Amino acid sequence: MAKLSKPYTIVVVGPPGSGKGTQANRLAEQLGWPHVDVGDLLREASRGQSEAAQTIRSTMQRGRMLSQSVVRPVVEAAIFELKQGLILDGYARQVEQVEILKDWANKGQIPPLWGLQLDVPAAEIIERIKQRRYCTECRHKDYLVTDTAEAVSCVRCGGHLVKRQDDATQTVTRRLDTYEEETKPAITLLKKIAPVTVIDGRGSIDEVAARIEQAITD
Numbered sequence: 001m002a003k004l005s006k007p008y009t010i011v012v013v014g015p016p017g018s019g020k021g022t023q024a025n026r027l028a029e030q031l032g033w034p035h036v037d038v039g040d041l042l043r044e045a046s047r048g049q050s051e052a053a054q055t056i057r058s059t060m061q062r063g064r065m066l067s068q069s070v071v072r073p074v075v076e077a078a079i080f081e082l083k084q085g086l087i088l089d090g091y092a093r094q095v096e097q098v099e100i101l102k103d104w105a106n107k108g109q110i111p112p113l114w115g116l117q118l119d120v121p122a123a124e125i126i127e128r129i130k131q132r133r134y135c136t137e138c139r140h141k142d143y144l145v146t147d148t149a150e151a152v153s154c155v156r157c158g159g160h161l162v163k164r165q166d167d168a169t170q171t172v173t174r175r176l177d178t179y180e181e182e183t184k185p186a187i188t189l190l191k192k193i194a195p196v197t198v199i200d201g202r203g204s205i206d207e208v209a210a211r212i213e214q215a216i217t218d
Contacts, residue, residue: 011115016129019201026205034086038090041078086110116212133161
């Protein structure tokens with residue numbers, strides 16, 4: 001993949017289960033830019049028995065949005081020291097978050113914004129999330145299993161594959177409702193302040209990655 005002419009904050013958006021994390025990680029590897037996965041940062045912050053960790057954990061398990069007072073400092077700590085472009089995954093889920101990104105970009109605290117929106121029908125998303133697993137050791141996410149016999153060990157490191165706690169069917173339904181109510185308006189705002197390329201997110205991981213590569217290099 002050819003390098004972009006200048007650094008961007010590439011904001012990857014789309015419904016839960018659309019492949020944001022997988023594609024953001026691939027794109028980061030291709031461009032040599034950091035992949036900042038806000039969901040992973042928050043899941044890491046949810047571990048432990050502190051009151052803050054328990055609040056984050058219970059909120060995410062219920063498929064609800066965390067308050068900006070919790071999320072914003074986590075994102076700031078992860079991206080403000082970066083000097084090159086970055087791939088931001090999981091932080092444009094609410095109108096307020098997009099307004100924050102706009103403010104940071106205008107102040108030069110992050111590179112200019114460019115959105116990548118993965119478009120996947122809701123029915124396909126639900127089926128994907130039923131099959132989705134990740135590795136507890138290396139955090140590899142590219143697993144879509146079709147039966148429990150396949151959900152055993154990671155082909156990369158041998159670690160155990162598990163379902164995310166927020167991938168329970170009822171939680172997924174709530175997350176999709178939240179996406180319609182809160183994230184779609186945020187994406188509409190993002191399109192008003194930055195270029196946003198819509199990518200067909202259906203098909204294999206490689207097929208979607210090829211569409212993204214074409215969009216980035218055209």
